[in-house]
Amino acid sequence: MTSLKGIRIVLTRDVESSEQDRLLIEEKGGIPVIAPMIKIGAADVQIDEQKKSQLEQADWIIFTSKNGVYYFCKLVEEAGMADLLTRKKIAAVGRKTAEALENEGMQVHYIPPLYSASSFRSDFKEHVQGPVLFPQGNLSRGEIAKFLNEQGHKCISWTVYENTIPEISDGLLDYFRDADVITLFSPSAAVRFYETVKADHQLISSVRQGRIKIASIGPTTSEAIREMSLPVHIEPSEYTMEAMIEEIAMTLKC
Template sequence: MKSNNRLLGERIVLTGTSITKKAQSKIEALGGQAIHLPLIEVAEIQNMEDQQLLHQSQNMDWLIFTSQNAVHAFANKLQKYRFSADQWCSKIAAVGSKTAQSLEELGFSIDFMPTTFSADCMVIEFNEILHNSDQCMFMKGSMAKDTLKDGLHCQLAIWTIYETVVCTKYLEEMRELLSKEKCTVVFASPSAVDTFAQYILPSINWNTLQVAAIGHITEAKLSEYGAVDIIQPSVYTMESVIDEIAIRKELEQ
């Protein structure tokens, strides 16, 4: 019988831009401690063309969202300019169940979601239903790679709707914690890994901590910097990575 306290005494460091109450409650319910020390932060990009771009997006066959951050920035613009989901006839493509949920909360319906929550998988599966004449708009972050731009077979307009920057506020706290305590550090994006490698890794050895990744792209980035024995669930969600950490800890007991 599995223990309800499989993470008893474990410290789980979450490095993403935000921590959901669901994730925190899940860690605590398993006996662990959730510590949120974000390595990156995001901000909506605002410019004078926003209203024009909203109108332009209404004429697209598809709108593409690959993160909740893009949805949140888009939602802010809808509110600012008093637009609503019922003004769009565009189909919606979303990467990730959380991204899809955020869009549905705005009133949009999801017409496509890849089986694996990653951009490279999306290119393969989305191209199966796209036509070369389809007009698509990708709502992206400033650090998004060119995977969709280079791979999708459609007429792709790109709207860089939010920016990702390094969050330095918690770096010293993280260094001190990891130098004294055995922790599991969870990375949800390659950007967070890059920040960790630049500011934390010079003073912390991979062997002194356990690392977990959400998504194979994030896992690959960790491997580039020398991390080994990376926990990475087959389902790319925070809840799944917490489950995988709990399974690993239980097997180690």
């Protein structure tokens, strides 16, 4: 059984997600510290006649995150169009995204095998055809939408949630200085983490020397971390918190 044996793990996701992660870490004997680098909320968007037409015409809807699922479904429900979703094909990037869709009562028709947007691109042609609707956050890199349009598929993106900067709490740097592991789950969180700590040369040195380890959820986030000349010490093969905990325990030989 995996044990974290008093390992101090900083959680940088939004507060709600970090609370769920906290419970997982505590169950394994770890010490979770919540230090959110992002804040998630609904985008200022409504389904007007144009969006209603886009939703009606879409054959597929592609989701890449639980946030996309939640805020899209809330938007469609409030517009009284939830029944329309039963006639759509649904693609989900990642098991957690698929679970969120199933919890909303939606059937998932396609999940790329490697839980990543890049895997979706390489595997797309065999599975998804027709006009596509892509709910996303305001900081989405738009890789999937760009790829689909380049391939001749009409892809419309809706920004359904916003990723903003939370209020920085007192003592935040101490949380990072005292950490054994700092977890990062998105490029935006990685950038905000770096902006927060970059002036603390001792902390940066500790990260680069591996005394404080960076755990990244997957390749896209890892790329953003390395672009800031920081190392990635831990990256699970499956992009979930459960897999990250296992990888942390193995790396630190708990």
